[in-house]
Amino acid sequence: MAESSGEFALIDWIRRNSARQPQVETGIGDDAAVLRFDSGRTIVTADMLMDGVHFRLSESTPESVGRKCLAVNLSDVAAMAGQPTAAFLCLALPRTGGAPLAERLYDGMKPLAEQFNVEIAGGDTNIWDGPLVVSVTILGEPAGVEPILRSGAHPGDWLLVTGSLGGSLSGRHLTFTPRVQEAMALARSASLHAMIDLSDGLASDLRHILRESQVGALIDANTIPISDDVDPALSPAEQLHHALTDGEDFELLLTLSPEQGAALLQNPPVEARLTKIGTISAEQRCLMVDFDGETVELPSGGWEHRFGSTEPDDSPPSRGDTE
């Protein structure tokens, strides 16, 4: 971590320095961990969200904040094609107004928890003089299919994405429905090789698949599905930039064989839009055919924060899963 001090360097560092345990089938480096206990397997993911970074209580209702804190974790379970089961909720509540705030956060979580059959099964409440911090851990189980990891992409695979991308911070990041059902339906309909949920932006999250699978990719700028939330008055290149880098889309990016991909697109098992945006290549580069038909290096431009950076206060949320 001495040379590169980004978040991913910290993750690598922990990964290198951790003693492995036999029950941990998939540890740091994926959307969630997979543990094997006796004959059962458990999918686990944890996220921490802070006021002023991932949400702003001054601009959003506590209910929408609570909902989001649960939703981003559900999205990580979705990225493994898992069925979520139980959530654990840790709160650092501001000293003033903590009790009604906690109640409203929970009120926002409850409908989503019930929709996905998740029980709030524990946690920890605290009061302090700092801003609200919410940490959610979700456990789930494989939904009749193997957990889909980031590391399974093969050269030749098609790259598919659900929904459309960009502009989430205008509101969708608080209201999105995590793709839990879609992920299970897709994994049951086809042999998915790799999957991730798009939290940091396509350009950044695609790299996680490439790195974990030790492959490259070529995507086509003309095929990237751009959300209606992206200002249509912008130039096509600017719109594309938003779709690639805004983040917080919480859509699924997946890879599978061309045969399975074609079948999936012909008979989609989900109502959500499903788009082929590129292919996986053997050469470990991340390339894009731009609007002029030229092949360029895809700029990552995601949200990887650097320690010690002094970003303006209105910078987008920072995310750094270490699963």
Added chain:
Amino acid sequence: MAESSGEFALIDWIRRNSARQPQVETGIGDDAAVLRFDSGRTIVTADMLMDGVHFRLSESTPESVGRKCLAVNLSDVAAMAGQPTAAFLCLALPRTGGAPLAERLYDGMKPLAEQFNVEIAGGDTNIWDGPLVVSVTILGEPAGVEPILRSGAHPGDWLLVTGSLGGSLSGRHLTFTPRVQEAMALARSASLHAMIDLSDGLASDLRHILRESQVGALIDANTIPISDDVDPALSPAEQLHHALTDGEDFELLLTLSPEQGAALLQNPPVEARLTKIGTISAEQRCLMVDFDGETVELPSGGWEHRFGSTEPDDSPPSRGDTE
């Protein structure tokens, strides 16, 4: 939560308002949750610790803080007589010095993780302008015995405690060894009815057992084992007060039948001191025979914080498990 706004009211409120799921065998209300997946069971516990509340980075090394964050969670798994397996670590790191701080926190966790065969299997790292927040979730599994809940105490049971109590904040709260091995050894040697780890202080934590088991207790002031960390210059009553209310002892409080209790004390399966401090009664009161031989109501005096209270900055850490 409208009338009583303490932390435990929040827990009750969540408990009442939560939809239950069949996989959650033990939810909110114990040291940890117990989930049943396929044929396996998973023990889960989560704790959040904040700079200025549960530790002070200005007074403690990051290594000792990291160690404590893991240790308090291990103590919760111990309280279920579980074998810990994997930990998930969420960090909100201060913007300045975040990377070396994270490394040192982790360096403090690592020896303890290895001692108890726990893998850091995932988590989430973030940077913000606030103080350090650490949230740890630990998963474990039953160690060949049923998880020991808070709710199993019977009238007539003996109350036993490991180690000695009080004065932890002078340093032991950063260096204690969680009673993981002791809990498993005790649970294998005797049929334990109820168990909890002492985080908020005996007077407060005993009440959790009484409430969950719907019983009462009578303890004997003369038998409470007082730690050497309690100032011996204090009067016996003052020393007792520390032992009852200081908290952060992370010792085990357990109940079992008199026959099993006597056998356990005669042939203790652990090196740690084991002391009978009282008995469980049917009447739901928490009583103590004081130094004068008089039976008095045991003042709770634990660390339950009230929302909106304005405690001095040197108040002891607040804890509020909702498992």
